[in-house]
Amino acid sequence: MTDDKLPGLFASYPAVYAVGDRYQIIIPVTKESVMWVRVGGRCFYDDSNGILRSASPTHIMELPMKELDAAGSYTVCWREVNERKPYFSDLSDVYECSFSFRPISPDAKTINVYHVADAHNRVTGPVSAGSWFGDGLDLLVLNGDIPNHSGDIANFAAIHRIAGEITRGARPVIFSRGNHDTRGIYAEKLAEHTPTDGGRSYFTLRLGPLWAVVLDCAEDKPDGNAEYGHTICCHDFRLRETEFLKKVASDPENEYAAPGVRFRLCIAHNPFNETLKPPFDIEQELYGEWCRILGERVRPQLMLCGHIHRCYVTLPGGERDAKGAPCPVVVASATGGKEDREYFAGGAITLSDSGADVRFTDSRGALLSETFVDF
Ligand SMILES: [Fe+2]
Structure with missing residues (x-):
């Protein structure tokens, strides 16, 4: 992906951090939004006990390493928040952007x-x-x-x-x-x-x-x-x-x-x-x-x-x-x-x-x- 194709919401490319046996995909954003990543048909949300987080300028999506290592790519999905309310919040449609990923092979010399x-x-x-x-x-x-x-x-x-x-x-x-x-x-x-x-x-x-x-x-x-x-x-x-x-x-x-x-x-x-x-x-x-x-x-x-x-x-x-x-x-x-x-x-x-x-x-x-x- 080239810089001009990076979604405007993203303050930078995603960063895939390693902790334990899990990755934490972190994306800083420029606007209030909710976000998740889809890997191999499963979704991994940036949530707090089931509530999608939108107030933070930093989205963090955590997932098992083995899921991403096997898939070799991930799709970031998000909705922009127009107004978050107790009832009938106003959010945009879902946008998506995919990224390839190369893990360190267990056989790497x-x-x-x-x-x-x-x-x-x-x-x-x-x-x-x-x-x-x-x-x-x-x-x-x-x-x-x-x-x-x-x-x-x-x-x-x-x-x-x-x-x-x-x-x-x-x-x-x-x-x-x-x-x-x-x-x-x-x-x-x-x-x-x-x-x-x-x-x-x-x-x-x-x-x-x-x-x-x-x-x-x-x-x-x-x-x-x-x-x-x-x-x-x-x-x-x-x-x-x-x-x-x-x-x-x-x-x-x-x-x-x-x-x-x-x-x-x-x-x-x-x-x-x-x-x-x-x-x-x-x-x-x-x-x-x-x-x-x-x-x-x-x-x-x-x-x-x-x-x-x-x-x-x-x-x-x-x-x-x-x-x-x-x-x-x-x-x-x-x-x-x-x-x-x-x-x-x-x-x-x-x-x-x-x-x-x-x-x-x-x-x-x-x-x-x-x-x-x-x-
Ligand atoms: Fe230092």
Whole structure:
């Protein structure tokens, strides 16, 4: 589909996010509407306990991965709302628009992943950089600080615009929250506009032969920092997340080692194996425990991070590794200054059975450096 064929209602292409064993198809819209997707003859609605949602500018339709993987396409259906009333609401006829979708095959020998983090409201640069693989892209990772902050609800559209413009709704996307996403009066509403596991921003997922755990470090300074003005309780949030991680690691069914899993990733905005300078040197013990749990039980082959605004690979025990990283860590995001604000660099990573070919590439289409990481 070309941009000029995109329905006027759509603020961007759909983005197909992966959470658990389900996709969450998210479409930001420009007008009040009700929406659902049809896949293989079944409809999956954006509803709240049977009531079609129309008040939100973000539609979210959830469905089992296996339904969309088998169908290879989905049809978005909607009615525009002229007036919603207690009785005899006035809505338009049904409109439809179809999109193709290519899942990651369970037999895939290689997986091309593009990693974007720290866009801070940039769209053009991250989309240019994220188009590195062209049609060869298999998976997009949006790894935090995509909006500059959550003080304006319009900032959330940057997330789905980047995802939609890179993937055209035809590839899976993984979203993780960054520390800047936690700031502003709409931060508490982020879960209503982004993919979560029932409201939780940390979760696991499975895409063909790939399993991943998405972790959320939340803020990057102590809860009592004056910048937050008594509005956060991230330490308690991380304690709950530790319990979740322990539960995943001790899962008797070992979802991370289930039949068919050949790639295991940990995705987190902050490279929590590092110790940054004060006041960013938080949660030494807790992050050390996360590294230990992952390293001893889950054994991811690669960790993907942003936050530092630099592109590099850290090996366990390397100079930057302060806590015993569970695996090599790829930190992949860089942005331009005032002279070229849209400049952006990210990671083009090809996973194979022998390792990961990690290329840092930029919005000018340049290959900045390339490293092969053995598994
Ligand atoms: Fe960050």
